[in-house]
Amino acid sequence: MSSRRVVVFLSAEELGPALAQLVASRAEKALSSGACSFSLGLSGGSLVSILSKELPAVPNLDCSRWLVGFCDERLVPFDDPESTYGLYKNQLFSKINVPEDRVLAIDPSLPVSECADDYACKLSKAFNTEQMPVFDMLLLGMGPDGHTCSLFPDHPLLQESQKTVAPISDSPKPPPQRVTLTLPMVNAARCVVFVSTGGSKAPVLKRVLEGGEGPILPAALVTPTQGELFWLVDEPAAASLALEVERPGPGAKL
Numbered sequence: 001m002s003s004r005r006v007v008v009f010l011s012a013e014e015l016g017p018a019l020a021q022l023v024a025s026r027a028e029k030a031l032s033s034g035a036c037s038f039s040l041g042l043s044g045g046s047l048v049s050i051l052s053k054e055l056p057a058v059p060n061l062d063c064s065r066w067l068v069g070f071c072d073e074r075l076v077p078f079d080d081p082e083s084t085y086g087l088y089k090n091q092l093f094s095k096i097n098v099p100e101d102r103v104l105a106i107d108p109s110l111p112v113s114e115c116a117d118d119y120a121c122k123l124s125k126a127f128n129t130e131q132m133p134v135f136d137m138l139l140l141g142m143g144p145d146g147h148t149c150s151l152f153p154d155h156p157l158l159q160e161s162q163k164t165v166a167p168i169s170d171s172p173k174p175p176p177q178r179v180t181l182t183l184p185m186v187n188a189a190r191c192v193v194f195v196s197t198g199g200s201k202a203p204v205l206k207r208v209l210e211g212g213e214g215p216i217l218p219a220a221l222v223t224p225t226q227g228e229l230f231w232l233v234d235e236p237a238a239a240s241l242a243l244e245v246e247r248p249g250p251g252a253k254l
């Protein structure tokens with residue numbers, strides 16, 4: 001892992017614009033350095049509302065060459081309120097100019113194992129590679145149990161070392177059937193950004209960032225091989241941290 005930065009913001013309201021600016025600046029950097037696209041993996045949960053509010057507010061944001069995938073997705077129809085793609089379609093994609101055919105959604109009509117394999121093929125095709133697709137940036141959340149994507153504590157999926165996308169049928173967080181990027185896929189990304197806010201995350205954030213008793217939690221297994229790792233958190237989530245963190249001033253660029 002090239003670097004880990006833990007950045008603490010006064011509130012989620014201050015974190016949002018900084019996150020959007022980070023995404024936009026990394027997209028600009030990728031595309032201006034000759035890449036044909038900027039590949040971004042999205043998670044669900046509270047990230048949906050943060051990104052839907054803050055990305056469209058970035059001045060002159062051009063997403064026409066973005067390639068958008070999902071770090072995990074629930075096996076429900078797109079019009080189900082639990083569908084991460086459905087939420088982003090309604091709340092974000094209608095406000096930015098990412099072409100519809102460059103948003104890589106799962107096929108929720110398939111059985112979960114076939115759905116995972118189908119999504120892995122879709123990603124390989126979109127990234128034009130037979131190797132492990134490498135996202136420019138992945139945006140991850142973390143549950144109060146330390147899960148990320150749909151990788152849950154003590155789950156056999158944490159040992160998956162070959163697949164890029166895996167099925168899960170016993171998610172402890174409903175709905176039970178999902179597909180998820182695997183740890184090798186997540187750790188191959190050029191930049192991984194966790195966003196975690198709220199006091200309920202304070203205990204697990206301390207355990208993930210500073211270590212503690214018991215098995216290592218899924219979010220702590222995200223250690224990009226060569227990529228950057230950001231933890232963007234608010235003060236309530238950081239309340240128990242003892243390690244050195246960054247506290248940028250208002251409007252500071254990451």
Ligand SMILES: O=C(O)[C@H](O)[C@@H](O)[C@H](O)[C@H](O)COP(=O)(O)O
Pocket residue numbers: 043044045046047072073074084140141142143144147148149150173195
């Ligand atoms: O689809 C999902 O459930 C998410 O991808 C999941 O991994 C989420 O990121 C965490 O549960 C954190 O969610 P919050 O940020 O809402 O706490």
